[in-house]
Amino acid sequence: MMPVSRCALLVMILPLVMVTAQTTQVLTAKGVGIDHSAALDDAKRNAIEQGLGVFLSARTVASNFTLLSDNIITRAEGFVKAYKVISEAQTVDGGWEVTIEAAVTAMLDEILNDQAAIDILIQVMGRPRIMFLVNEQIEFSWFDRNSGLVETMLMQAFFDRNFNLVDREQLAAIRHNDMTRLAQQGNAEAAQNLGRMFKAECVVAGKASAVQNSNAYGMASIRGDLNVKVIRVDNGELLGVVHVSSTKAQPSPEAAARAAFEAAAEKAAQQIIAHLIRKWGGEAANFKPISLQINNVDFMRATDIEVWLKAHVPGVKTVSPRPFEGNVAEMEIGFEGTANELARALAGNTVYPVTVVNVTQNKIVLLSK
Template sequence: MKKLLYYSVFCLLSSVFWVSPSYSQQITTITVEGIGAVVKGDLAIAKDNALNDALRKAVEQAVGTLVQAQTLVDKYQLISDEIYTKSQGYIKKYTIISERPDLNQGILKVTIQANVSIGDIRNDLNAIGLLIERKGKPRMMVIIDEKIGGAESGYSANLSESETVIIQKFTEKGFNFVDEATVKKNMKRNMALQAIGGDDNAAASIGLEYGAEVVIIGSAVAKLAGKGIAGTEMKSIHASITARAIRADTGEIISSASEKGAIAHLDETAGGALAIKKAGEKLASSLIDQIIAKWSGEVGGQTTVQLTVSGIDFVSLNKFKTIIQSQVRGVLKLNQRSFTAGVAVIDVETKTNAQSMAEELAMKNFETFKVEIIGLSSNKIDIKVIPL
């Protein structure tokens, strides 16, 4: 009986999600409605939140059959996590059909028709552009400590080979960068060296100071590996590069990679630059894939928003957490990171985003205190508690 059940589920998954060799993706058209809260009459922000809600629901519906089938199979101990992971959905394009404000309920409803692809987003430039837009067009910056041969390592005010190739590969995919030349001329050397040395907080601070939401930090080395290849004057030069991408507002590492490259060349310096370029291209591709996967999961499922709450006592903190968990839309889980001297740090796993959550918190009735939003970024909300 179990064998028959396994076979039936396998056929279901194959018929719904198998893509023939002549097609690289399966596209599903979904019509769905999203809802956004209207705060202080601001219909524009409500529309943005309703649109994001609708886009998330469209992806959920497109992969919903697979999730239901997986749940059924898991009850009989057949693990299909790998199938689910490889069948993620993403928005290729969408059209807004209607938008209807309901001021009595304080909400705005947006209906969309979306084309959802079940497949790999990495080579779909239009979908990547839409993903970047939904993430608020985060700006990037890159700092790589580069050493070729006997040259001294350390921070340079000029763009290195590795920095140049990383910016080029990211830009080809539609990512936005701050003006690197201007930033490097004005950046404090000691901060750059701290970040290069592994201080993620220093890297995050640099990003915040120069308007970058994501900072790529790392090191690259090229050195001579051998001379006289096959009796010639050619030299064998090997390069290695390591980097990580850090969110400036929270300090979270969202991707990391290490790659190597090798080349034969007459000149050690010129060959070293080419070997670093080769390794840098592979590293950039790896970082891009990880970031796209991370952001796709956040806009299509859940993300983590960090709350820093100041001026709160222990009793009020417990009430604050209870209200967030039970009354704020989209909240899945709370993780309290710390509570020291009246300041609490809480990570909130949510299906919405920081903007939407901040608006809801500002409207909540906490009875014995009120909250004031004093800072807001893509992944972090700074809150001040005011006793009543």
């Protein structure tokens, strides 16, 4: 039976007719890969490159579907909003060849106004779970400091756009502990630890504060400030920083504070979503960084593995080694695909046998045999 891709279930409900001609091009592109999913991903990348004028300087596909190429000469943001498979076939050496008709948008920001495109992107990225940790600092004794108004507003905005969230009720046990406070103060390691605890892929952590301005004409004026960081859990990557303010005047300080917080949360949600869409869209269109950790390996073997990865593993575009220490090699892999796909390729190789210890969306831990 034909393998099912990450997005195949969406094809039937997202026909190409939904896309307007003003913002997209419908292109035909072919892709090859070691399996059906990899070939489909390659076809979508080729459609994006074709539509946006992105060229590879030296692309060669060998009989075992090893892809050797120089860096992309011109980089551009793009995204396949919808596609349909025209033909698909398994090749004589076990790989796959897939041809698709794809609607490609040239402006990634347009996705922010297209929920169907956001839904596809979320699926492509593996429906990452997002966790919110926002502390409210209010200088007024009458305001409920545990209301969670800002956090609730942010989560509602993300829920409305079909993002996958960690339920706020699950966080009650850690709401006021030291690690949570550190994360809210901007400590990435604390945010990562909490994210792992609740199986989240991204953490949005920070503080909201309400400051009373001078009253005028019987109205209370309150400024609401919101500062958050967006942190990728498995590798600690900073995906975005958001700072917004909003001032509101109401008959009572409480009403003004709530209005200011609501307005600030609405602005922040839009900016956080934009950060994620740009980051994830860029990774879907080009290649994503995957952290690779190899345990029980000496320096020379680690160096050999670096060379082998780029030369012989399909989809590997870049290999950037990190400092070597204590028989542990770390490197960042630029890979056209998911961490699971890369882990399968590494686990199945016989040149440098390894055991896969752990796989998350953006990190792989291996044990060299």
